[in-house]
Amino acid sequence: MHIAPASPFTPQLPYVYRCMVFSPDIYQDADYKHFNQPLPDKLHRAVAKRKAEYLAGRVCAASALQPLGHTHFVVHSADDRAPIWPKGIRGSITHSKGVAMAVTTDQPDVLGIGIDIEHLMTDKQESELRGQILRDDETDAFTALGQDHEKPLTLVFSAKESIYKALYGVVSAFFGFDAAKLIAHDRQHLRFILTTDLHPTLPTGTAITVHYQSTHDMVLTECVHLNTN
Template sequence: MNAAYTLSLFVSSANYLTLPGFEGVCAHCRFDIKHYNDALYRHYKVPFPASLQTASVQRKADFLAGRITANLAFIKLGLPPQVIEIGEHRNPVWPSSVQGSITHHSSSAYCMMILRPTGVSAGISAGIDLESYLSASESTSLASGILSSIEFELVSANFSRFERGLTLIFSAKESLFKALYPAVGHYFDFLDVGVSAISIDSRELQLILLRDLSPRCLKGDTITVYWQESAETILSWVLPNSCAIATRAHQ
């Protein structure tokens, strides 16, 4: 590991993991907000954004941990760590050499990254999201904004605990948003995307676009989302570029 990314009280562990189907790298670190201070940006050679000057400690710690995992991914790919600018909607703006996605939640941060093939412009990218399981009360209040009535029945049929299935769909749609944002360039609603199939055995689900989002992301496009789960969290991801779009159902 690069000397600049040795462990500290703030970053207690760092490693790389394999995401089935993904040919790039995925870096992960665990961090402890109790040991955060602004000087850590300098220690880890991460530029401190002006937009974070008045942010909460949680926001600053999350951002730093995400950029640390991104730098570890750069190093694993044989590249020097590079500045990832912040876009209009606080989205990471990736250098032209890579496609990537960052997620941070609770005390973990992940970054999946892959070299961008020569001649491939910004488009359907990687997408990754980590979520803790929603509680029963959270599920009751949030379900209508995440699921249609058809999806509600699909989740209920596949999961004995509804809140676990809802958390998966929430995470999967977050991953898809991150993957499609470079091609779409604007926010879209969770209900603009539907779940068409769930495979518990293979840990895959199919999402379908229910309206045109951009010239490259059309109604009927279906995208595979992969996931893995632990006792407390679900991690989901979308593969970049041609791997993500499976079919156009309307053709």
């Protein structure tokens, strides 16, 4: 499989990132050995597309760790599927239709990072999935977002994925899309508040900011959870 550095985005968060394009249609299991990555046991029976996505994400992660002094590190997955980073490192991985990215940092005030790349949903998908992604009390803020962005649900979906990744390391439990409520936006940020107590340090009403940017067919969202104590 071909994996090469290329990026449609420059992340706004000031951390190490690596973005690559890959070609899942020509994936072979031997590609894992070629890129010095182990094929996880749990993926042996997975479809080629899933194996290719996982490999591309891990290649990005390994490359993003090198500037932080971790060469040849293999980012395995925990039982909950979360990446296992080196001690003192926070990071996030995402992939979508031939594009993969990883972000890493060793800054001690960072408790978690979440990034997410999504290709734009079709109008039908946005209509069908709206009830699963949006809260009823997000209607006004979502309508305002739709006046500035052609595919607002794709953007909100991606943002909530990034929020989940950024907070999960502290929360250590699943929480759904309804845990975050969109309240406002500008040209580069989406503003949310938590609607439930996720952790003693993340009570209801906690403000969450998500950075975002878009191309003609993709969006990138980024969220960082900082220790403010």
